Structure formats: structure tokens, C-alpha cells
Amino acid sequence: MATPLLRLGTRGSKLALVQTGLVRDALAAAVPTLAAADAIEIVPIRTTGDAIQDRPLAEAGGKGLFVKEIEEALFAGRIDAAVHSMKDMPTQQPSGLAIAAFLPREDARDVLIAGDVTRIADLKRGAIVGTSALRRRAQLLHRRPDLQIVTLRGNVDTRLAKRAAGTVEATLLALAGLKRLGLGHVGHPVPEDEMLPAVGQGAVCIECRVDDSRTRQWLAAIDHPPTATRVEAEHAMLAMLDGSCRTPIAGHAVLSGDGALHLRGLIAKPDGSELIFSERRGAASDAGAIGRELGHELLRRGGPGFLST
Numbered sequence: 001m002a003t004p005l006l007r008l009g010t011r012g013s014k015l016a017l018v019q020t021g022l023v024r025d026a027l028a029a030a031v032p033t034l035a036a037a038d039a040i041e042i043v044p045i046r047t048t049g050d051a052i053q054d055r056p057l058a059e060a061g062g063k064g065l066f067v068k069e070i071e072e073a074l075f076a077g078r079i080d081a082a083v084h085s086m087k088d089m090p091t092q093q094p095s096g097l098a099i100a101a102f103l104p105r106e107d108a109r110d111v112l113i114a115g116d117v118t119r120i121a122d123l124k125r126g127a128i129v130g131t132s133a134l135r136r137r138a139q140l141l142h143r144r145p146d147l148q149i150v151t152l153r154g155n156v157d158t159r160l161a162k163r164a165a166g167t168v169e170a171t172l173l174a175l176a177g178l179k180r181l182g183l184g185h186v187g188h189p190v191p192e193d194e195m196l197p198a199v200g201q202g203a204v205c206i207e208c209r210v211d212d213s214r215t216r217q218w219l220a221a222i223d224h225p226p227t228a229t230r231v232e233a234e235h236a237m238l239a240m241l242d243g244s245c246r247t248p249i250a251g252h253a254v255l256s257g258d259g260a261l262h263l264r265g266l267i268a269k270p271d272g273s274e275l276i277f278s279e280r281r282g283a284a285s286d287a288g289a290i291g292r293e294l295g296h297e298l299l300r301r302g303g304p305g306f307l308s309t
Contacts, residue, residue, distance in 0.1 A: 009079035012044035086200030114170035130168035141272025240295025
């Protein structure tokens with residue numbers, strides 16, 4: 001077997017492998033050198049986040065648990081690039097690594113999966129809802145403090161199976177992941193004014209070593225600048241808030257045809273008792289500044305200690 005020209009590292013979940021397959025296909029179509037069937041190898045890597053299934057990730061260290069071992073493989077030269085879900089990424093990469101490309105972003109909304117129930121407002125009083133995301137928990141409880149929220153971990157199939165078995169009456173999943181798995185028909189999308197998405201949700205990024213000019217050149221051929229701009233604004237906001245998996249934070253940026261960017265963001269108490277929302281508009285070229293301004297406003301309105309309680 002010929003030695004591959006490019007090795008793509010990723011988590012071993014079905015969704016991660018599908019997303020990495022999309023990256024491989026895009027590279028094969030855009031870079032003639034990588035068009036051969038054996039030019040690109042996909043390397044599954046088990047991460048700490050995948051190994052932890054018995055408790056919320058916030059209790060185990062928060063963001064970075066799905067990328068640490070993959071980045072270690074990059075540094076060690078076992079892989080040449082890493083494919084990540086952007087919502088798993090910390091706000092800064094380790095020195096020597098950089099995000100070199102994004103695929104076009106998929107729909108960032110969440111989906112309510114609750115049988116015949118199509119809206120959060122129509123869930124029965126006291127319904128048991130399973131989710132491991134503090135962001136979803138806080139927004140659900142802010143709207144419906146009567147709901148019983150329980151931790152629900154596992155991959156998409158596992159969570160759908162638990163919902164179908166009646167372990168929980170409802171759950172929320174990212175529409176982007178469902179669509180990529182061919183399950184876009186499952187559940188009902190939740191409007192963003194009811195459930196603001198996670199920062200980076202729906203975006204797939206590719207990370208590589210800064211000094212690997214060959215890989216960076218190949219990745220540049222598939223980069224989607226509009227997605228990069230939207231994520232830049234969202235991550236600038238998140239960095240201002242010093243956000244982690246311990247903090248209910250949501251943010252989503254959209255671009256209009258005239259080059260304008262609209263960023264919406266919120267912070268909340270984990271129990272949903274307080275929720276602060278704001279938004280900013282401006283030129284897409286100012287994405288980072290827009291994100292920092294919004295993050296600063298949310299911090300100011302929350303006051304000292306809001307994000308640590």
C-alpha cells in the first residue's frame with residue numbers, strides 16, 4: 001500500500017468520521033495531487049471526551065477534552081491535519097498549531113426531539129428532558145422552569161435510542177450533525193430566539209502545524225471564508241467571556257449579502273434564573289471587534305461573578 005500524502009486525524013465517532021470524509025472529498029476535488037484513492041488516510045483517535053460517559057464534561061475539565069489527544073498526534077507528526085467540530089474548540093490553539101480551513105457551515109440550529117411534540121412550549125409540565133449541554137439546560141429552564149433536566153451523554157445514536165426507549169421524554173441535538181448523518185428529518189428545528197446555538201455550532205474546522213506549508217497550501221484550497229468570518233466573531237465574543245463548558249454561553253453570527261455581520265450572544269445562570277442577551281451589527285471585516293464588543297457588553301451587564309456562580 002502506498003504511503004498516504006496526507007493523514008487526517010479525527011475522533012472515532014460516526015459523525016466525526018462522516019465530517020472527515022467530507023474534508024477528504026473536498027480536498028480530493030480541489031487538489032489534483034490528492035485525487036488518488038490512497039492519497040488521504042483518515043486516522044481515528046480516541047479522546048478524553050469520548051472516554052467520559054458517566055458525568056457532564058464540565059466536571060471533567062470542560063473545553064478541549066475532544067481535541068487534546070488529536071493535537072498531541074499533530075505535534076508528534078502522526079497526523080498532518082486534524083478535523084474538528086468547531087464548537088469543541090477552545091478559543092485559542094496551542095503555540096505551533098493553527099486552524100487553516102473551514103468547510104461551509106451547516107444549519108446551526110438545535111432540534112427538539114420529543115415524539116409528536118414540536119415546540120418547547122408544548123412539552124408537558126414537568127417533562128424529563130435529557131441534555132449534557134449547560135447552554136441548552138439554562139435556556140430550557142429560563143423558558144420552562146418546570147422541566148426536569150437530566151444529563152444525557154453519548155453519540156447521536158445513543159441519545160436517540162434513549163429518547164425512543166423512554167429514558168427521557170425529550171432531548172435536543174444539533175441539526176448540523178443530524179443532517180450530516182442523513183437524519184435531517186428527525187425532530188423539529190428550534191427557532192434561535194428560543195434556543196441560541198453554541199458558538200461554532202454547525203462549523204467544521206481543519207487544524208494543522210503552523211510550519212507545515214505544504215498542508216496549509218492544500219487546506220487553503222478548500223477554505224470557506226464566510227464561515228471563517230462568522231466563527232471569528234463568535235470566538236472573539238467567547239474569548240472575552242473566558243467561556244468554557246462550565247459556563248452557559250451561546251452565540252451565533254450570520255452574514256448578509258451586503259457584507260454586514262449580525263452577532264447575537266447570551267450568558268445565563270446554569271439554573272436559568274437569569275439570562276442576558278444582546279446583539280451587535282457591523283461590517284464583516286470587523287468580525288473580531290464586533291465579537292469583543294458584544295462579549296464586553298455581556299460581561300458589563302452580568303456584573304462581577306455572574307459567570308462563576
